[in-house]
Amino acid sequence: xxxxxxxxxxxxxxxxSAALSACGGDGPPLSRGAFIAxxxxxxxxxxxxxxxxxxxxxxxxxxxxVARYVHAAADRLRALVRHVDALVPPDSMGDNVDRLLSDLxxxxxxxxxxxxxxxxxxxxSTVIQANQALVGRMNTTATRVGLLVGDLGLVDCILPx
Numbered sequence: 208x209x210x211x212x213x214x215x216x217x218x219x220x221x222x223x224s225a226a227l228s229a230c231g232g233d234g235p236p237l238s239r240g241a242f243i244a245x246x247x248x249x250x251x252x253x254x255x256x257x258x259x260x261x262x263x264x265x266x267x268x269x270x271x272x273v274a275r276y277v278h279a280a281a282d283r284l285r286a287l288v289r290h291v292d293a294l295v296p297p298d299s300m301g302d303n304v305d306r307l308l309s310d311l312x313x314x315x316x317x318x319x320x321x322x323x324x325x326x327x328x329x330x331x332s333t334v335i336q337a338n339q340a341l342v343g344r345m346n347t348t349a350t351r352v353g354l355l356v357g358d359l360g361l362v363d364c365i366l367p368x
Contacts, residue, residue, distance in 0.1 A: 234295055239360075242296045247363035249290045256283035260318075263331045270327040273334060277322035281315040288312065300359060307355040310348050317345040 237245065256279075262268060263276035288308055296304045320341055325334050335342045356364045 236295045236297045243360045250364035256280045274322040274325040281318035
């Protein structure tokens with residue numbers, strides 16, 4: 208995949224910070240089916256983040272527009288994570304949900320770093336070429352996220368490439 212950041216399974220539930228530890232919802236744990244259904248419902252907002260990301264990749268977008276769209280995608284993903292983090296998964300899913308939220312927080316942070324690194328006149332393609340190490344880490348994270356989303360059954364959180 209090289210240095211290409213894709214829309215791939217930029218999955219559902221991007222997180223607020225590296226400080227995420229346990230799922231934060233109050234109350235008794237949901238059943239597996241109820242958690243999956245509620246989390247998948249939250250993933251509908253992922254389409255908006257994906258749309259922002261696609262706008263950033265538009266060859267006609269440059270500089271401040273690229274940065275704005277990338278930051279908007281990260282913000283939408285963080286909001287999604289907050290919503291999923293408020294759910295209480297069953298104990299059997301807790302560790303994987305925590306890993307997913309942590310990885311997604313890392314991915315959102317990477318998006319913000321790309322947005323911050325965008326300079327006047329740069330296209331998204333130019334930005335990722337100038338930040339290959341970061342993009343490589345993001346792609347590794349996205350791969351882990353894709354696996355976790357599949358393992359958790361959050362099929363609505365997977366976007367087509």
